[in-house]
Amino acid sequence: MKKLLVVAAFFVLALAPWMVRDPFFIHLMIEVLVWTVLGASWNILGGFAGQVSFGHAAFMGTGAYTTMILYLDLGVPPWYGILLGGLAASLISLPIGFICFRLRGPYFALSTLAVAEIIRLVALNWESLTAGPVGLLITTLPPVTFRGESLNWESKIPFFYIVLVIAMGALGATQFLARSRLGAYLLALRDDIDSAEAIGINTVQARVAGLFLSAFLAGVAGGFYAWYLRYIDPDSVFSIALSVEMVFIAVVGGLTTVAGPLVGAVFLVSVAETFREHFLVGHLIFYGLFMMIAIRFMPEGIWGRLRLKRRIGS
Amino acid sequence: METFVQSLVNGVLTGSLYAMIGVGLTIIFGVMRIINMAHGDMVMLGMYGAFWAFTLWRIDPFLSIVVWVPAAFLGGMIVFRFLLKKIVPAGELNTLLYTAGLSLFLANLALLTWSGDYRTIKLPYALMPLRPMGIAVPIPLAVAFGMAILITALLYWFLSRTPTGRALRATAQEPEAAALMGINVGYMNVLTFGLGTALACGAGVLLAPSLYLYPTVGQILVAKCFVIVVLGGLGSVPGAIAGGILLGVVESFGAVYVSVPYKDAIGFIIFLLVLLFKPSGLFGVGKS
Numbered sequence: 001m002k003k004l005l006v007v008a009a010f011f012v013l014a015l016a017p018w019m020v021r022d023p024f025f026i027h028l029m030i031e032v033l034v035w036t037v038l039g040a041s042w043n044i045l046g047g048f049a050g051q052v053s054f055g056h057a058a059f060m061g062t063g064a065y066t067t068m069i070l071y072l073d074l075g076v077p078p079w080y081g082i083l084l085g086g087l088a089a090s091l092i093s094l095p096i097g098f099i100c101f102r103l104r105g106p107y108f109a110l111s112t113l114a115v116a117e118i119i120r121l122v123a124l125n126w127e128s129l130t131a132g133p134v135g136l137l138i139t140t141l142p143p144v145t146f147r148g149e150s151l152n153w154e155s156k157i158p159f160f161y162i163v164l165v166i167a168m169g170a171l172g173a174t175q176f177l178a179r180s181r182l183g184a185y186l187l188a189l190r191d192d193i194d195s196a197e198a199i200g201i202n203t204v205q206a207r208v209a210g211l212f213l214s215a216f217l218a219g220v221a222g223g224f225y226a227w228y229l230r231y232i233d234p235d236s237v238f239s240i241a242l243s244v245e246m247v248f249i250a251v252v253g254g255l256t257t258v259a260g261p262l263v264g265a266v267f268l269v270s271v272a273e274t275f276r277e278h279f280l281v282g283h284l285i286f287y288g289l290f291m292m293i294a295i296r297f298m299p300e301g302i303w304g305r306l307r308l309k310r311r312i313g314s
Numbered sequence: 315m316e317t318f319v320q321s322l323v324n325g326v327l328t329g330s331l332y333a334m335i336g337v338g339l340t341i342i343f344g345v346m347r348i349i350n351m352a353h354g355d356m357v358m359l360g361m362y363g364a365f366w367a368f369t370l371w372r373i374d375p376f377l378s379i380v381v382w383v384p385a386a387f388l389g390g391m392i393v394f395r396f397l398l399k400k401i402v403p404a405g406e407l408n409t410l411l412y413t414a415g416l417s418l419f420l421a422n423l424a425l426l427t428w429s430g431d432y433r434t435i436k437l438p439y440a441l442m443p444l445r446p447m448g449i450a451v452p453i454p455l456a457v458a459f460g461m462a463i464l465i466t467a468l469l470y471w472f473l474s475r476t477p478t479g480r481a482l483r484a485t486a487q488e489p490e491a492a493a494l495m496g497i498n499v500g501y502m503n504v505l506t507f508g509l510g511t512a513l514a515c516g517a518g519v520l521l522a523p524s525l526y527l528y529p530t531v532g533q534i535l536v537a538k539c540f541v542i543v544v545l546g547g548l549g550s551v552p553g554a555i556a557g558g559i560l561l562g563v564v565e566s567f568g569a570v571y572v573s574v575p576y577k578d579a580i581g582f583i584i585f586l587l588v589l590l591f592k593p594s595g596l597f598g599v600g601k602s
Contacts, residue, residue: 052407054414103589106349106406110540111589114582117537125575240533244414251411282426288419295401295412 013164017157024277026156030228032269033160033167034221039249039261040170041217046247047255048183049210050190051101052109055116056218056246058096059089061123061238063219064226068136069129077142079162082223089219090212092119097208104193113240120238135233136226159228166224167262170217174258177213186210187256218246241284248287252294254301263303320449321566327455329562330462331517335535336542336554337466338513341473344486344549345506346402348409352417354536356511359420360386360518361527362428368435368522375435376457379519383465383512390511391504398507417532424529435523458520465516466555469509473551482506486549534578541585547595556597 017026038060045051063085070076070084100111123130130136141153151158177183185206189196196203226232253264268290272283298305339353360382367378393416401412443450473479484492485502493499525531542561546553561581568577588596 052410099586099590103593106410107589107593109407109410110349110544111586113537113540114585118579118582121576121579125573240537241418241530244418247411248415248418279426281430282422284418285422285426288415288417288422291415292397292412292419295404295408295415299404299408 010164010168014161017160023156026160028270028273030156030160030163031273032265033163034225034228035245035249035265035269036167036262037163037170037217037221037224038246039253039264040167040174041214041221042246043250043253043255043257043261044174044177044186044214044217045207045210046250047257047260048177048190049186049207051207051210052106052247053112054109054240054243054247055096055112055114056214057238057240057242058112058116058119059093059215059218060222060225060242060246061119061234062089062092063222064232064237065123065130065136066219067223068138068226068232071138072136078223078227082166082220082227085223085226086216086219089215089222093211093215094208097211098204101204101207101211113243116238116240116243120234123238124234130234133233133235135231135236138227138230141227141230159224163224163228166220170221171258171262173213173217174261178258182206182209245284245287248291251299252290252301254303254305254307257301257303257307260301260303264301267302316448317570321570322563323449323451325563325566326559327451327459327562328566329559330459330466331521331558332538332542332562333555333558334462334466334517334520335514335539336546336558337469337551338510338517339539340543340546340549340551340554341482341486341506342510343543344551345482345489346503347406348398348402348413348507349406349540350510351410351413351536352420352532353510353514353539354532354534355417355420355424356386356390356514356532357518357521357535358424358527358529358532360515361522361525361531362424362518363515364519364522365433365435365527374437375454375519375522376461379461379516382519383516386515387508387512389515391508393511394504394507399503402503417536421529421532428529430528430530432526432528434526437523440523452524454523458524461520462517465513469513470551478505538581541581544585544588545596547597550595550597553595553597557595560596 013029016029020026038056041059042053042056045053063082066085066088067078067081070081071078076084096112096115100108100115103111124132126132144151185196185201185203188199188201189203189206193203222237225237249264249268250261251264252268253262254260268287271286275286276283294301300308335353335357339350342348342350342353363382363385364375364378367373367381368375397416398409398412401409437454440452440454443452444456445451473483481492481497482502482505484495484497485499489499492502538561542557543554544557545560546555546557564580564584565577568580572580
């Protein structure tokens, strides 16, 4: 029954571009799905492992820059580029993990913030590689034929299907993690790190593995974002605000749940983007507001609360 | 040699203001263990307060501080009482996330009401710097330095000499024991948050003539604040003062002797090293 519901939901989503042709609506859905992936990425570390990171923009930015630079300098098409971008993000997550996981709780959060800022400053100043504050721009995307027709990159629809696949992959990965041995390790160390150590879990290894997966997803999402927008600069993919947005989507949606990031992204991104259409700036005000409401009144998040209600009801 | 002295002077002048912001953050952490991510936005509000007082009514920032500091003190107490009080018992990570939400809310409210334009305050006496012994000292920064020292000293006197200050320090050391000795811990919490906010806002007013102001300036300042308080040891007032001056000097030397673009990175690298190897702070006085 539950599986049927999930399949039906994705089926409806897949047909959506045919039902509503409004480009703003398709753009909105692409944004929602990108943020679902980013929220899912943060949820693996912040939800399952309970390690609150304020530096996930570092992985998103690494993925975005890797994809861009590989395409612009070496001609690697972005559909491979985003996977390599994810891999690059995973690779830089290893040293970050070994440094930051020596710290706990709020100290971990602050250290990730510092690492992400250092990486942002490197991206801003390593001008021979990243073009610095000027940013990188893709003028033309490689032509692709799909079922005998060449894909129209000017349309948003191909991007919608690509990000839909990525988002399904991210949620699938979360579902898989939730039932895996690693997932159990992460939940154990989230609840009590000392007890987890005592029963023989290598908590550093488990957290590094969790971060590796989390960084991969953020890197892929960043790579996709660069490909979709065709322009990035250090502020658009490395800023502290992006790290904070990921945290908020995962928390408001529901920590440690598989569908939470999707629910959080649908809710927050659609409210914020609709607001942005009318006022241009300040759309993140809702992120702040809903975050405060969520922490105060339902720390388990929207999806977590719905699940709880259903369980009590049945 | 002259460059050395010049950058030392610049570093100490800026550092005094960093210290003032850091002291605010550290007393809030020390008493309630709140890591206040919205602290930088309190500085931002102070800067805008100074800007509007100057632009609309031509009131010098160094005069309008007399209004803004008490206003921030009251505002901070209200924010604590109605927004934060119920969150604090839920633990450090929840307050961290909650204040991050508050920070984003305040920054975007400022963006909506005042737009994202970069603004400056052009004081008539800011054009020519003082030149004692060949070293250039910008007048607004020098005045801000003096006032920051005065305010920080006043706070220090309050904490160490007055009964309320002593009660506040007792609460920071051991809230339960303090409550048993008849200290109203709830009142101390409200008071501390008000004081911390007032310090941040006051530092913002003092910084306003020397920096560009824009709504998201708080993000960068709050990151610096954490560097400062961790350098000095979280929860320690003398530590935050030393950490602030140290960060100011390190940034200033970094800009001259290492590189301007990476001067902010130096602070973060020191921050990571201290967190990893000396988590109680350089002077070993903080609580970890």
